[in-house]
Amino acid sequence: MTTLPYADVDCNLRALAGRAEGFGRFAVGGLHGDLYVVTSLADDGPGSLREGGRRREPLWIVFAVSGTIHLNSYLSVSSHKTIDGRGQRIKITGKGIRLKECEHIIICNLEFEGGRGHDVDGIQIKPKSRHIWIDRCSLRDYDDGLIDITRQSTDITVSRCYFGQHDKTMLIGADPSHVDDRCIRVTIHHCFFDGTRQRHPRLRFGKVHLYNNYTRNWGIYAVCASVEAQVFSQCNIYEAGGKKKTFEYYPEKAADKEEVRAGLVRSENDLFLNGAQASLLTGAGGECVFHPSEHYPTWTVEPPSDTLKQIIKICTGWQSLSSPSDHGVPK
Structure with missing residues (x-):
């Protein structure tokens, strides 16, 4: 019997709030705000997504239209926002969404494709943002990353997302000079990394819990643990496809240390198929990696299986869903 998380979060519009598993479990988005309805696919102006995202008050943002929103610049989102694509099909292209110095953000059921320009990510989370949940989004073909989490951004969950047609998929932790990224904590679960080349994710300094994800046919490695990372x-x-090494370790020197160090990976009940090589470090290694139970009490995990693999292929990314009814702002 396959048990998947979030069976009831579509019963009511705001049932997503506070329901993420893992490090992003406190994200409530715009739970206590008014409903903001996107009526225009324009980059800006009345009824646009950008107009709702920049407002300072809490908002639960939904869409009355389907189609493509071509962004001419990053779309910045302020704190206490839910961008809820259920009930419509919205594709973000051109640039991406930026979460800068904000908290309590939920992004659900959107497509991101075709982001162009230097340093253009699908979803860019930096700096100092926290309590974020990204759920059921499809992301592909951006010039930089699909999701980047850096500069002291933390307490984030990425779930049920689809990643395809991309090189540097997900970077967590900016570079060895940003030692304050030691605070980063991210959970990634029930996601499908479908033939993307590398960084599923690549992590520096922080802690990442990966569970029940399906990663196939990578081009360099599946997961990389760089300086001081714990996976x-x-x-x-x-x-595996043509490349067999699953876990990679890139030694780097933190700016406030003298020694060069890679990160560590602890693998528990992972399934390695088609000649995938775990490539785990011997000696001091997995036993030095954190355990999720030190940070949150429960999460929905099951043994990897062909059944789970088939479900992940179907249930990740944008979904054709009815828009849930809204019972209003909770008292």
């Missing part, structure tokens, strides 16, 4: 990989499915 807890649990019950994931790694299916």
Whole structure:
């Protein structure tokens, strides 16, 4: 019997709030705000997504239209916002969404494709943003990353997302000079990394819990642990293509240290298919990696299987869903 998380979050519009598993579990988005309805696919102006995203008050943002929003610049989102694509099909292109110095953000059921320009990510989270949940989004073909989490941004969950047609998929932790990124904590679960080349994710300094993800046919490696990173990989499915090394370690020197160090990976009940090589470090390694139970009490995890693999292929990314009814702002 396959048990998946979030079985009831579509019963009511605001049932998503506070329901993420993992490090992003406190994200409530715009739970206590008014409903903002996007009526225009324009980059800016009345009824646009950009207009709702920049407002300072809490908002639960929904869409009355389907189609493509071509962004001419990053779309910045302020704190206490939910961008809820359920009930419509919205594609973000041109540039991406930027979460800068904000908190309590939920982004659900959107497509991101075709972002162009230097340093253009699908979803860019920096600096000092926290309590974020990204759920059921499809991301592909951006000039930089699909999701980047850097500069002291933390307490983030990425779930049920689809990643395809891309090189540097997900970077967590900016570079060895940003030692304050030691605070980063991210959970990634029930995601599908479909033939993307590398960075599923690449992590520096922080802690990442990966569980029940399906990663296949990578081009260089599946997961990379760089300077001081701790990766807890649990019950994931790694299916190799031409490249067989699953875990990679890139030694780097933190700006406030003398020694050069890579990160560490702890693998628990992962499934390695088609000749995928775990490439785990011997000696001091997995036992030095954090355990998720030190940070949150429960999460929905099951042994990796062909059934789980098939479900992840179907249930990740943008979904054709009815828009849930809204019972209003909770008292």
